[in-house]
Amino acid sequence: MLPFLFASCVTEQAPEGGPPDETPPKLVCSFPENGALNFKGNKIRLTFNKEIKVEGIYTNLLIMPKLDALKDKQPYSYTVNGKTLEIKFAIPLKEHTTYSMHFNNAVKDTHEGTKPTGAVLTFSTDSFIDAITAKGETKELLTNRPVGNVSVYLYSSERDPKEWQEKGGIPDYYTTTDKEGNFTMDHIRLGTYYIRATTGKSNKYEIDYEKDQYGFFKDPIHLNDFQSAILIPLISADVRDFTLLRSAPQKGIYEVVFNKPIIKYQLIPLEAIGAKGKPQIHSLLSDKSPRTIFIYNTFGLLEGEQLEVKLIAEDAYHTVLEKHLPIRFKEGKEDIEKTRLSHSVLTRPFPSILPSFTEVITFNKPIQETNQDLIYFELANEKKIPLKEEALAWNSDKTKLTIKKVFKQEEIAALSRAAQGEKDYDKTKKTVVLHMETGACIAFDKEKNKKIDIVYPFRNEEETGTISGNIDTAVEHFIIELLNDKDVIVDTVRNTKNYCFTMVPPGTYGIRILVLNEGEEVWSPGNIRKNIEPNPVIFYEKELAVVEKWDVTGIDFKF
Structure with a gap:
């Protein structure tokens, strides 16, 4: 005969009258008791101070450590009788183990809208509680x-x-x-x-x-x-398998949709159209919809006709997907005319002219022709600085123009003289303008850009400071990033152990270092599915205050 086991319970009386009781059920007694040792039973009995119901117990009740799994069967069964919940284990508990039962959202009282209990019961099958x-x-x-x-x-x-x-x-x-x-x-x-x-x-x-x-x-x-x-x-890293979700014809366009954003792609025609040979394919990967490629019907395919195309797409984790697609279109002309050619400029924390200048201009349509003579800088004294062909670079679908210009010392001097040549000195007049005249960029549908003027303040040494330091590391490939107080990148330096950020506007900054894999240009977030950790990221733990004409030195790292 088994000995009679019991645990005493304290009876709590609900107050009469007053507002409705919205308090969660309270665990008033249990078998085994909380903190019990040498428990050998297969049943748990818990009594609360009010009548209860259970919701999603196999999901919400967390028993730690995990119970041994059974094939096609839950590891325990349960019954509810008024204020009491009884749990019966299907297999014996592990020896020499401390168990904690977290009820989370599993147990509530019978009234709608009341909160679940937050009860926790801990006991051990050994002579001590794991510490x-x-x-x-x-x-x-x-x-x-x-x-x-x-x-x-x-x-x-x-x-x-x-x-x-x-x-x-x-x-x-x-x-x-x-x-x-x-x-x-x-x-x-x-x-x-x-x-x-x-x-x-x-x-x-x-x-x-x-x-x-x-x-x-x-x-x-x-x-x-x-x-x-x-x-x-x-981290946030979408490491799902890279897949093509669908491709379908629309009026005037062919739509290709992936399950996640792509960073670059190619469309290679595999056949000719009549005597014209293989056509030039105009397409768009929109910043607003980076999972979708839109292919335009600029080669006159009629409904029922198709063009075999090889698609090569790559996601942010360098997974490459190749597909052969039969491009075709529905009858009717896509309403391209209602979408006027427009542009946007990459938002920057300090848009200004520096010795090493970069700007990115994004168009909402593929650009077919570029006239570089119509793209230039202009100083306050109307002096023009033209751009060479190598200063302009397009992405694969010709929707994103990157302008890079390294200003020579004499050009910087000219900028400074022009900015300071006004009789009434005013910082707001110290500007340089990037001009893109009308027709500098012509879209695939022959629409020309409207005139674009982007005004940049001129940044000079007298109004700025510097941040410098040394990197003590055996790592060869890394990026040092200067961040503003909103974690936006202000400037970067690559693979330089004695680094210096120059012409830094007054403000508060931080520095982080991204460690790179050999042969890679960008930081790797790793891949949890392949058990590859993200590359290291090192922060300078203190904020850095920069004022005019001040050098912040000794910002050193060792890793």
Whole structure:
């Protein structure tokens, strides 16, 4: 005969009268009791101070560490009787293990609109409660700013990673950070664990690579003692498989849609059209819709006709997709005439003239012809500085024009003299204008650009400061970025161990260093699906204040 086991309960009486009771159910007694040792039973009994109901218990009730899974069967069953919830385990609990049951949203009272209980029950099948505690924080890797309300998961290294890497899986231990990104996990069993963190709230503990910020370590962490400084860096990186979702004819255009943004592409005609040979293909990858390529019917295909084209597209993670597409169009002319040729300019924190100048102008239609003689700089004294052919570069679909100009010393001197030649000195008059005359750019449909004038203030040394320092590292490839107080990049220096940012306007700044892989021009966010961590990012921990005619020196790094 089994001994009679019981736990005493305190009866709480609800007050009579007054407003409706909206407080969550309170756990008043349990078997085993909270903190119990040497528990060998297969049933848990919990009594609350009011009648209860359960919602989504197999999703919302989190038992840590994870219970052993059963094929086609839940690891426990449950019954509710008034104020009492009873849970019966399908298989014995593990020996020498501390269990914590987090009820989260699983238990509510029977009235609509009341909050769920936040009860936690901890007990052990051994003679002690596991004492390992893990503390840490979550931060954005590229800003070093804390991120709150992040789910943090621990998975025992003894488990097969295939259980949880792709489709999610119940973690052995789980918590959520506070608003400042801090987290604590108690009663962890000694061992090694893989760690994952996500801003997503999936009940299946999955990471949505398209929408979530997430973080991970490629190797398991050792929790053999108290850990108080686990820093989990979070990134946004859509590492889903790169796929073509659909391609379909429209009136006057052919639409090609991918599952995520593409950074570059090629369209290669594979056949000729009549005696004209292989046609030139005009297409558009819009900044507003970076997943979609629009191909225009500029070669006169009629409905029912088609042109075989080879498409080569690449996403941000250098995954290349090749497809053969039969380009065709629906009858009727696409309303191109109603879309007038327009442009936009890349937003910059300090748009101004520097010795090394870059500007990016984006058009809403592919450009077929460019007249470089109609693109030039003009000083305040009406002196013109022309642009050479190599200063102009187009992207693959000829919608984005990059203008690069390295001003010579004599040109800088001329700019300075022109800016300071006014009798009534006024900083607002110290400007240089980039002109694009009408007809400088002609779209594929023969529409000419309207005149574009972009005014830049002239930045000189007397109104600015410098920031300089040394990099002590064996790493050969890196980017040093100067950031303003909104984490916007102001200036960059590459692979220079004795660096200096010159002509920096007064303000508050930060510096970060992006470590690059050999042979790559851009920083890599890694690939969680391939267990490749992001490349390191190093921050200077203090803010840097720049004033006019002041050199900020000694901003050194070692890594």
